[in-house]
Amino acid sequence: MSSSISVEVSGLTMSYGTTKVLHGVDFTIARGEVLVLLGPNGAGKTTTIEILEGFRLPSAGTVRVLGEDPAKADELWRSRIGVVLQSWRDHGRWRVRDLLDHLAAFYRPYATRAGGPPRPPYPTDELIEMVGLGEHRRAKVATLSGGQRRRLDVAIGIVGRPELLFLDEPTAGFDPAARRDFHDLVHRLSDLQDTTILLTTHDLDEAEKLADRILILHHGRIAADGTADALARQVAGTAEVRWSQDGQRHVHATDDATGFVRDLFAQERMDRGRVEDLEVRRPSLESTYLSMVADERPSLEVVR
Ligand SMILES: Nc1ncnc2c1ncn2[C@@H]1O[C@H](COP(=O)(O)OP(=O)(O)OP(=O)(O)O)[C@@H](O)[C@H]1O
Numbered sequence: 001m002s003s004s005i006s007v008e009v010s011g012l013t014m015s016y017g018t019t020k021v022l023h024g025v026d027f028t029i030a031r032g033e034v035l036v037l038l039g040p041n042g043a044g045k046t047t048t049i050e051i052l053e054g055f056r057l058p059s060a061g062t063v064r065v066l067g068e069d070p071a072k073a074d075e076l077w078r079s080r081i082g083v084v085l086q087s088w089r090d091h092g093r094w095r096v097r098d099l100l101d102h103l104a105a106f107y108r109p110y111a112t113r114a115g116g117p118p119r120p121p122y123p124t125d126e127l128i129e130m131v132g133l134g135e136h137r138r139a140k141v142a143t144l145s146g147g148q149r150r151r152l153d154v155a156i157g158i159v160g161r162p163e164l165l166f167l168d169e170p171t172a173g174f175d176p177a178a179r180r181d182f183h184d185l186v187h188r189l190s191d192l193q194d195t196t197i198l199l200t201t202h203d204l205d206e207a208e209k210l211a212d213r214i215l216i217l218h219h220g221r222i223a224a225d226g227t228a229d230a231l232a233r234q235v236a237g238t239a240e241v242r243w244s245q246d247g248q249r250h251v252h253a254t255d256d257a258t259g260f261v262r263d264l265f266a267q268e269r270m271d272r273g274r275v276e277d278l279e280v281r282r283p284s285l286e287s288t289y290l291s292m293v294a295d296e297r298p299s300l301e302v303v304r
Pocket residue numbers: 016021039040041042043044045046047048
């Protein structure tokens with residue numbers, strides 16, 4: 001596997017008992033890329049991430065993460081990876097700063113790695129500021145709010161300055177300011193530290209903001225793989241042009257919005273009436289996503 005590829009998954013299949021939840025999934029993640037994994041509840045996102053982290057054994061297929069099989073990789077490999085699980089509720093009696101200090105000690109012996117620049121763990125106080133827990137550095141973990149606890153989870157995930165970071169719904173429970181701070185942090189990790197990031201979320205705005213590439217998992221299969229723009233074009237190549245002319249509102253769907261608008265203004269010059277309130281609307285990631293996983297929307301039940 002080339003070092004420009006951080007994750008390579010081929011024919012990944014997973015069954016729980018007799019139920020197959022991943023059906024031969026194939027994808028790669030390039031080094032430094034931010035890949036967002038989307039999909040309805042139960043699509044297989046957490047299962048995929050847990051296999052990549054080495055927490056679960058796949059039923060079949062090949063998985064290479066930083067060049068190794070996660071099921072057999074050693075502590076040095078683990079030190080290069082950061083993990084934020086969907087939820088964990090331990091360490092309650094630890095104080096924030098002491099816990100992060102303690103975890104940093106695990107990574108220190110692995111700071112210098114053959115063939116790469118040193119990646120020492122973050123100094124604890126810098127890390128606490130990075131995740132916005134400055135006011136809570138001496139607080140006991142059990143006393144943190146849900147969103148503060150999630151910030152701590154993110155700090156635990158990145159303390160070892162990972163080359164590859166797995167984030168399973170990292171912003172669940174974040175208020176808008178915490179969410180924005182987290183997005184800044186992801187950009188900083190990706191741009192300044194060259195961290196490869198695999199993130200799951202149900203927030204499509206977040207996916208659009210963060211993703212270099214989006215992977216949509218549906219019923220344990222890859223339903224789409226591409227940039228947000230490319231996915232939108234794949235589902236609905238059409239844009240919608242809206243405008244007013246002579247007091248009338250018009251709407252037109254077209255594959256060539258630029259050409260259509262050019263013609264519209266050519267007509268205007270031929271005295272067909274002044275074009276006003278012009279808008280070109282592209283399909284949003286939300287409409288793209290919903291059309292790809294349409295059968296996943298629950299039907300509404302009338303409750304009497
Ligand atoms: N430990 C387990 N034992 C049995 N079945 C499981 C187990 N973990 C997950 N599953 C099943 O596997 C399927 C995929 O679950 P998974 O948690 O990977 O989905 P997900 O895409 O992460 O969902 P969500 O968005 O709800 O987190 C689901 O049908 C789930 O019920």
